[in-house]
Amino acid sequence: MTDSAGHLSIRNLSVAFGSQTVLKNVSLDVPDRKITVIIGPSGCGKTTLLRALNRLLDSEDSARIEGTVLVDGEDIYDPKTEITHIRKKMGLLSQKPQVLPMSVFDNIAYGPRIHGLRDKKRLREIVERELRAAGLWEEVKDRLGEPASRLSVGQQQRLCLARGLAVGPEIILGDEPTSALDPQSSRIVEQRLSVLKADYTVVVVTHILRQARRIADYLAFLYLGELVEHGPAAEIFADPRDPRTRAYLTGEIS
Amino acid sequence: MGLRRRRVEEAVFKLLMGVSTAVVAGSLLFILGTVVVKGLPALDLTMITQTPKGGYYLGKEGGILNAIVGSLLLAAGATFLAFVFSLPVVLYLNVYRRRGSRFAVLTRFALDVLWGVPSIVYGAFAFLLMVYLGLRASLLAGMIAVALLEFPIMARAMDEVVRLVPPALRDASFSLGATKLETALRIIVRQTLPGIVTAVLIAFGRGIGDAASVIFTAGFTDRVPTSLLQPAATLPLAIFYQLGTPVAEVQQRAYASAAVLTLLILAISLAARTIGRRFKRHTIK
Numbered sequence: 001m002t003d004s005a006g007h008l009s010i011r012n013l014s015v016a017f018g019s020q021t022v023l024k025n026v027s028l029d030v031p032d033r034k035i036t037v038i039i040g041p042s043g044c045g046k047t048t049l050l051r052a053l054n055r056l057l058d059s060e061d062s063a064r065i066e067g068t069v070l071v072d073g074e075d076i077y078d079p080k081t082e083i084t085h086i087r088k089k090m091g092l093l094s095q096k097p098q099v100l101p102m103s104v105f106d107n108i109a110y111g112p113r114i115h116g117l118r119d120k121k122r123l124r125e126i127v128e129r130e131l132r133a134a135g136l137w138e139e140v141k142d143r144l145g146e147p148a149s150r151l152s153v154g155q156q157q158r159l160c161l162a163r164g165l166a167v168g169p170e171i172i173l174g175d176e177p178t179s180a181l182d183p184q185s186s187r188i189v190e191q192r193l194s195v196l197k198a199d200y201t202v203v204v205v206t207h208i209l210r211q212a213r214r215i216a217d218y219l220a221f222l223y224l225g226e227l228v229e230h231g232p233a234a235e236i237f238a239d240p241r242d243p244r245t246r247a248y249l250t251g252e253i254s
Numbered sequence: 255m256g257l258r259r260r261r262v263e264e265a266v267f268k269l270l271m272g273v274s275t276a277v278v279a280g281s282l283l284f285i286l287g288t289v290v291v292k293g294l295p296a297l298d299l300t301m302i303t304q305t306p307k308g309g310y311y312l313g314k315e316g317g318i319l320n321a322i323v324g325s326l327l328l329a330a331g332a333t334f335l336a337f338v339f340s341l342p343v344v345l346y347l348n349v350y351r352r353r354g355s356r357f358a359v360l361t362r363f364a365l366d367v368l369w370g371v372p373s374i375v376y377g378a379f380a381f382l383l384m385v386y387l388g389l390r391a392s393l394l395a396g397m398i399a400v401a402l403l404e405f406p407i408m409a410r411a412m413d414e415v416v417r418l419v420p421p422a423l424r425d426a427s428f429s430l431g432a433t434k435l436e437t438a439l440r441i442i443v444r445q446t447l448p449g450i451v452t453a454v455l456i457a458f459g460r461g462i463g464d465a466a467s468v469i470f471t472a473g474f475t476d477r478v479p480t481s482l483l484q485p486a487a488t489l490p491l492a493i494f495y496q497l498g499t500p501v502a503e504v505q506q507r508a509y510a511s512a513a514v515l516t517l518l519i520l521a522i523s524l525a526a527r528t529i530g531r532r533f534k535r536h537t538i539k
Contacts (some may be wrong), residue, residue, distance in 0.1 A: 084433055088431030098420070100427065100441055110440070165489065
């Protein structure tokens, strides 16, 4: 693939915290409008990789980052790059849904508002459209003024999804987005992601293999900070090339 | 033997804790009791609605309205000044600086040291500042002195709550493309509003009761101040001057003034709790 091919590509990315190297020379072209799932055991660097993609590692102590991450051909680690503009292109779902300390409506309107939208009618339209996209509208349409913290955890995660969509991203990042959810809510979030991939490039990190099997179009296996293998999910699940991938898929290493 | 020893140990320490608790609770009751019993006979409507008339300190007519109004104005102004400096410091430490950065550690240490500085030292420092600025003892100079005293208290109290904001909440805001300032003002402040309100009111309570910082700076007058540059009476100093007279009746008024001050502080603490609870609606646990 060439530079301009995808929304998101990672080139020779290495990350170290102090003396500990967490990611070693990772390169990956993320296919557009598909769900790319990054699998690997705990502590393999999955979350670090995801956080490196929208420069949230910046806010942490002592992270040393080398290599490049290209978003629409723009190097996000170039000091000239305006980070708020990069982050706006990516919605983030964290492990534990993190709603903002305000009402359901304001949670979704927060993003558009900070990017300058004031028109109340437009805001209402966006809130409804994104809540529908996240599959939450029917459940909360009469509770828009309530504090978002009163929603169930499963609803909160879909609210976070809608909130991310409201700033008009191209990419959705999910950091084990269902790990705090009950099985039914997890399924709903998975279904939404499978629908949303028609319009968005989705990258999900998970350690749940069954989840990867359910939703992945493209699979990347990360082990001890190294990108061991990546390719179309069906191929890797059927016939992993690297013995480490095989060992992980069969449950020998976890 | 082991079990017996441990049982005795348990009993001894339980007794010690009981005694300590009784001493603390007892002193509070004793102080309140003294103030009320000694002050109540002298506390009437004139006391809180009138300014001192001629010869008030010798037992003649009048009240302490000048000190009540002076104290409220002074503490309000000082608290406002302290707030204007505390909030930016706290947000800077917690949003703009990395967690555990050396700068933040040093700043917190400096605030802790300032917290421990005796208020007479703030009074003396503010006095020098006042002379340097060409001010006279006035409401404004008193506000500056009390603001100096309140600032470390308010800043540290706010810092303690703002530090507890989960990093994931900041990240959620950042990931929507918010700047640090937007995140600080719209998310962090909103999340910690109950704590911020409490911090402000704690500092206010501390400021309104302090005598040493205003003794050189605010002056003292029998009139209710009408401008920032006029001297202002304060309740702590009113208590001090009234206790210092040889007239028994006036001394009793000192206790009445102390009762008024105590009630004011009590009201502020209660307000802090209720207002704090009000703002919890949207707070995320």
